Amino acid sequence: MTEQQVQQQEESQLVAARRAKMQRWMDDYNVYPWGNRVDGLTSLADARSQFSQEAHDASKEEGGVDDRPRVKVAGRCIQHRAMGKLTFLVIRDETGDLQISCSKSALSTEAFKVASKLDYGDIVVAEGPIGATQKGEICVWADDFTLACKSLVPPPEKFHGISDAELRYRQRYVDMYTNPETIETFKNRSIIIRAIRSYMETGGFVEVETPMMQPLAGGAAARPFSTHHNALDIPLFLRIAPELYLKRLLVGGMRKVYEINRNFRNEGISKKHNPEFTMLEAYEAFGDCETMLELTEGMVRAGAAAVSESMCISFGEIEVDYNKPFDRVSYGDLFEKALGFSMDDEASVRAKGSELHIDGSDNLNHWLLVSAIFDACVEDTIDPTRPTFVTDYPSAISPLTRPHAECDALSHRWELFICGMEIANSYTELNDPDLQLQRFTEQLDGADDEIQAFRTLDDDFIHALRVGMPPAGGLGVGIDRVVMLLTGNESIRDVVLFPLMKPQDSTHEETD
């Protein structure tokens, strides 16, 4: 927000009213509007569960003993109904909502005044027996009530929460308290990632952290973000993948390693792409892409089990049953089934390329053309309700992958698709240093000037391979996309707390 906008907001009438009210409370009732430490708080869900009908009934009898459980709770005011000598308000915390009933006769004059004039958004602490109203609403009958934090900004519409997607992403904190399902999603994200970590640890994988700022951005083909280190006066790139560093760890002698962390790719933004995204990469020495396939199926299932008892989870119109074994189909079979001719049939592939008006279809390498056709019209033929491993990718589009011994056009690589999204990518790693050097060199030769500017041969990685990397399986999993699937959110922006947004106050210098 610009200073001007902040100023406008602070000058608005609604804010001014809240400031005035706060000042009155400070002057007249000696209220400190910013609160202090509070011990012994009970969550709202906990407090609600402590309600006892017997104790409630007994407390209403003439001369009955009041042994209703006492609770101390805190939350943000989301509803407020003042009725003269009685005020009802509903507060919210991350576990749910609970009504607080404030009777003038049970509270100090000051506390009752504050309660009856409370604003939506104020954070309060209330203490008292947990009981119910005449209509049966479970509530805390407050005998102590204090302001914990004055909210100076009025909340959006009180009943429906905010629906404007832009506002939800820009002011996530407002989205979170007005739309409880937002917190639910991010708690589930945490649960899923914890389940995945636990699954990896159980499998003997060691979590490591490798550089996010790299002198050479390798391990994938994306465009990197670039930055600069002042003291060393060198350019640095935000990593596009941790791959080349994780493999060095296998060279060093670690058997099973994984990393869950952010990658940064300077590419387009879409429902499935945020410029920074969370990726799990795992490498297992003496494994191959088959071991990684089994690992991945178990991992996705562990995540699903952590957030869903039935493990049947809807994603838009699609329902996926994660109990069932995942499908697998080879790249070539899928291609032939979708198009009616083999991907080895160069003439038909060439013809199809022209038909689809694929860029450079006349002189593109056969396998690159196959890949373009595959992306254009074969991927969509995968049943979205069935998690599907597509295996045996062409080597030409898999420069870090070991080719098949019997047919070096194909490689030991698979990708996992669920609901039309690419979720994971895995290969039997190439550990022949000479072949790897050749692949890198070919890749660089094919690159245009712009790509050459940031893609440089990683000599040290080749050196590491010469030292010797054991045969290994490698895996990358798009964690955000897994969370999308397992929480039923169709946009990556709904599973990333603070998705990248264009600044609203962009002052653009016109350079003519």
Place this chain on the structure above:
RNA sequence: GGUCGCGUAGCUCAGUUGGCAGAGCACCUGACUUUUAAUCAGGCGGUCUUGGGUUCGAGUCCCAACGCGAUCACCA
């Protein structure tokens, strides 16, 4: 980056053929001891995203910019 759609009060939205800027909620004042999006009475609130243009007159029509969304491209 291309195409299409949207942008009106704090929020959600209406605004007719181009003719005084509207509603509900929120907010302010008052009443009310069992409310459930409480109710009742009264009141406040606008750079119609921004900048140009057409017109006697523009929220409305035209052009451009900005932001958001959808979609395509890009992303092995």
